[in-house]
Amino acid sequence: MLFSSQVFVLAFLPVCLAGWRVFHSSRLRRLWALPFLIVASLVFYAWWRTELVLLLVGSVGANYALGQRIRHLARGGSDTAARRWLAAGIAANLLLLGWFKYADFAARTVGLTPPGVALPLAISFFTFQQIMFLAESRRDARGNFGLVPYAAFVTFFPHLIAGPIVRPSEIIPQFASAPSRRLDAEALSSGLTLFLIGLAKKLVLADTFAPLANVGFDAAAQGASLTFVEAWVAVLAFALQIYFDFSGYSDMAIGLARMFGIRFPVNFNAPYQAASIAEFWHRWHITLSAFLRDYVYIPLGGNRRGPARQHVNLMATMLLGGLWHGAAWTFVAWGGLHGAYLVAQRLWSRHVRFALPHAACRAMTLLAVLIAWVPFRAAGADASLRMLRGMAGLDGIALPQLFVDAFPLLTRVATPVPVLLHLGDARTLALPEAAACLLLGWAIVLLLPPVQDWSERVRAWSLSGSFAFSAQALFFAPHMTPFLYFRF
Amino acid sequence: MVLACIASLIGYGVLFGFVLDRPLDLAWLRVQIEAKLAHGAALPSPKLVILAGSNGPYSHRCAVIGPLLHMPCVNAGVAVGVGLDYLFARWTPLLRARDVVYLPMEEQQYARSADATEVGPDAAIMFRHDWRTLAKLPTTRWLGAFFAFDLPAAATSVVETAAASAGIADARATGAETNAWGDHVGHTRDKAEANAGVLAAMLPMHETADAVARGGGAAVIARFVREASAHGVRVIGGLPTGFADSPPPPATIAAIREIYEANGGTFAALSNLSRYPRADFYDSPDHLNEEAQIAHSRAIAALLAERLTGVAVSAR
Numbered sequence: 001m002l003f004s005s006q007v008f009v010l011a012f013l014p015v016c017l018a019g020w021r022v023f024h025s026s027r028l029r030r031l032w033a034l035p036f037l038i039v040a041s042l043v044f045y046a047w048w049r050t051e052l053v054l055l056l057v058g059s060v061g062a063n064y065a066l067g068q069r070i071r072h073l074a075r076g077g078s079d080t081a082a083r084r085w086l087a088a089g090i091a092a093n094l095l096l097l098g099w100f101k102y103a104d105f106a107a108r109t110v111g112l113t114p115p116g117v118a119l120p121l122a123i124s125f126f127t128f129q130q131i132m133f134l135a136e137s138r139r140d141a142r143g144n145f146g147l148v149p150y151a152a153f154v155t156f157f158p159h160l161i162a163g164p165i166v167r168p169s170e171i172i173p174q175f176a177s178a179p180s181r182r183l184d185a186e187a188l189s190s191g192l193t194l195f196l197i198g199l200a201k202k203l204v205l206a207d208t209f210a211p212l213a214n215v216g217f218d219a220a221a222q223g224a225s226l227t228f229v230e231a232w233v234a235v236l237a238f239a240l241q242i243y244f245d246f247s248g249y250s251d252m253a254i255g256l257a258r259m260f261g262i263r264f265p266v267n268f269n270a271p272y273q274a275a276s277i278a279e280f281w282h283r284w285h286i287t288l289s290a291f292l293r294d295y296v297y298i299p300l301g302g303n304r305r306g307p308a309r310q311h312v313n314l315m316a317t318m319l320l321g322g323l324w325h326g327a328a329w330t331f332v333a334w335g336g337l338h339g340a341y342l343v344a345q346r347l348w349s350r351h352v353r354f355a356l357p358h359a360a361c362r363a364m365t366l367l368a369v370l371i372a373w374v375p376f377r378a379a380g381a382d383a384s385l386r387m388l389r390g391m392a393g394l395d396g397i398a399l400p401q402l403f404v405d406a407f408p409l410l411t412r413v414a415t416p417v418p419v420l421l422h423l424g425d426a427r428t429l430a431l432p433e434a435a436a437c438l439l440l441g442w443a444i445v446l447l448l449p450p451v452q453d454w455s456e457r458v459r460a461w462s463l464s465g466s467f468a469f470s471a472q473a474l475f476f477a478p479h480m481t482p483f484l485y486f487r488f
Numbered sequence: 489m490v491l492a493c494i495a496s497l498i499g500y501g502v503l504f505g506f507v508l509d510r511p512l513d514l515a516w517l518r519v520q521i522e523a524k525l526a527h528g529a530a531l532p533s534p535k536l537v538i539l540a541g542s543n544g545p546y547s548h549r550c551a552v553i554g555p556l557l558h559m560p561c562v563n564a565g566v567a568v569g570v571g572l573d574y575l576f577a578r579w580t581p582l583l584r585a586r587d588v589v590y591l592p593m594e595e596q597q598y599a600r601s602a603d604a605t606e607v608g609p610d611a612a613i614m615f616r617h618d619w620r621t622l623a624k625l626p627t628t629r630w631l632g633a634f635f636a637f638d639l640p641a642a643a644t645s646v647v648e649t650a651a652a653s654a655g656i657a658d659a660r661a662t663g664a665e666t667n668a669w670g671d672h673v674g675h676t677r678d679k680a681e682a683n684a685g686v687l688a689a690m691l692p693m694h695e696t697a698d699a700v701a702r703g704g705g706a707a708v709i710a711r712f713v714r715e716a717s718a719h720g721v722r723v724i725g726g727l728p729t730g731f732a733d734s735p736p737p738p739a740t741i742a743a744i745r746e747i748y749e750a751n752g753g754t755f756a757a758l759s760n761l762s763r764y765p766r767a768d769f770y771d772s773p774d775h776l777n778e779e780a781q782i783a784h785s786r787a788i789a790a791l792l793a794e795r796l797t798g799v800a801v802s803a804r
Contacts, residue, residue, distance in 0.1 A: 192489065204638075437639065
């Protein structure tokens with residue numbers, strides 16, 4: 001069940017909120033409020049594949065028992081034993097994740113027949129959450145939580161599927177105290193507002209850019225050569241699609257959690273406004289970046305063992321981060337590119353003594369991020385190269401005849417063609433329409449502050465501008481079909 | 489927050505109902521529909537109205553059929569995708585007892601869902617220009633018309649308005665490709681040569697009998713047949729043109745026939761099921777080239793004459 005589906009918006013969320021309110025108001029709220037939330041979250045998860053709820057429940061139970069064991073050992077002074085149990089727990093979690101997520105990929109890589117393992121929804125997220133819990137159990141042995149708040153924390157539907165990846169020590173206490181806290185009408189209102197803004201990001205913006213990106217990348221996947229404009233429209237559209245999709249989902253998750261009185265950390269902070277790659281990673285999927293820093297980069301040695309080792313650590317962290325996004329070499333290439341960017345940035349700051357203007361830094365960072373999105377989205381290495389060739393103009397620059405006729409100077413740089421075949425729905429006006437949409441999208445991401453910095457008034461204005469489009473997209477867009485007779 | 493949501497809905501309605509327009513893509517549709525309605529309104533009864541998607545004007549020629557039947561004729565079809573309930577709502581007031589309506593509807597017209605129809609191009613036209621017709625349609629259509637605009641539609645409106653201001657126009661809106669009867673003209677065999685490769689590669693899709701019988705379009709057509717027949721209008725269903733190497737399944741044809749015959753209309757099909765070699769087409773299976781359009785129209789005239797008089801008439 002997706003947050004942006006009719007069944008979630010019209011049925012699941014209202015029932016869930018009403019149930020939470022009823023249980024919360026009853027005398028037995030300490031006993032029943034959290035179990036209700038856990039059951040609702042399991043229903044949410046089961047909507048996809050019922051049988052895999054057992055995997056989630058088993059994982060939660062086993063990790064809780066492991067955490068208790070580690071905590072007990074650490075509290076009793078047996079730190080070595082606690083470390084062993086922690087290592088075993090992390091290994092078991094990673095083995096489970098590895099089997100479900102990477103078994104097919106590994107088999108294909110070494111030329112074996114893939115076992116055909118179905119990837120359980122959200123396994124990457126709930127695995128990372130529980131690894132954090134185990135690590136915190138050893139570090140902070142005094143803290144103790146019951147099974148119910150822990151299960152509520154892991155299964156809580158707002159972050160179960162796609163994060164944010166939250167620190168157990170920050171969130172479990174909120175669950176533990178949630179049943180005894182007063183229901184906050186302001187939290188409900190601000191949470192709903194944030195949810196609706198996230199919904200608009202997903203349904204109105206991301207889903208507008210998706211077809212523009214798909215046409216170009218699908219053409220590259222099928223072996224077509226893309227001209228300069230076609231390639232750039234596809235890449236610029238994909239960069240907006242993935243940002244609005246993911247940040248919209250995060251806004252929805254944070255807003256949903258707020259409605260239940262839980263505060264989640266910020267996950268996106270205007271990443272395309274970053275002036276360096278390091279800053280980009282402080283602004284993009286912030287909770288994953290923090291996880292990778294705390295659980296991969298620092299344990300590998302971070303910057304404590306000299307520059308060369310730091311560079312190796314950066315590359316290793318980013319390669320693993322890439323692989324975490326998906327079991328394919330294209331994701332590894334994406335992570336590798338970002339690792340290389342980070343190393344290059346370290347070398348630059350260490351050896352080059354002059355600073356570039358801020359605007360140039362932002363432009364270069366954005367260009368680097370856009371180039372890295374190519375292997376992330378492309379179907380494979382060949383398609384990536386075709387897209388990069390197109391972006392470099394190596395497969396020509398073409399423009400619709402109509403524009404070349406209107407601006408004859410364009411003939412000096414562009415070849416006139418009837419239509420750009422790999423841009424939108426391949427009409428003449430598809431180019432200016434795409435340009436208008438891209439202009440709007442890039443103005444939003446480059447000029448506006450992130451949602452969390454908006455005042456109530458700005459949020460209200462944003463809702464005024466987007467709510468009707470969200471309603472349109474939620475209820476009517478699925479039935480819209482392209483009209484075949486549009487000529488331009 | 490509630491106020492912001494209400495303001496959003498009002499602003500959206502004002503924006504698409506009064507400010508933004510689609511002067512290129514939707515204007516030609518509107519111009520075509522209005523021109524054909526005006527021609528139809530000027531004809532004396534009994535008249536022949538051919539109503540379908542683009543199969544109507546491309547593959548049928550009123551200029552041929554009308555004189556052969558000694559009836560004034562209007563080729564009222566424009567394009568598949570324009571809501572049939574909208575078209576019927578516009579044409580029904582112009583129909584009189586003893587008028588003949590021939591419907592060589594494309595298969596997808598029957599199968600088209602009501603949900604898809606609610607947000608089709610006619611919804612945008614009605615919401616911006618034709619609230620009178622919209623008011624006659626069910627309330628679900630009002631909602632669909634209100635929400636027929638997404639963000640790309642707004643961008644398209646801005647771009648089309650700028651393009652129209654710069655003097656760009658759709659030749660179809662000027663009527664240059666349509667004669668006074670509403671027939672499409674000028675799509676000659678010579679011009680069709682440019683599309684030969686595309687035509688050769690096309691794989692026509694057929695609707696199943698079940699999809700036809702249960703389709704939202706089928707329900708709208710059935711209602712129209714029932715109501716028109718009750719008012720003395722003769723409604724004759726037919727088959728659209730298509731490739732000879734890809735005839736519709738017999739069960740699909742039977743399902744189409746059933747829609748007419750079960751609701752007071754009749755159904756008439758040529759012995760070749762309106763199937764022709766690919767070389768006879770212009771740019772799609774629904775569009776015969778001009779020479780084949782004329783020949784097909786003669787055959788259809790003979791078929792309709794037989795149905796109307798009970799006497800066989802030579803196609804020549």
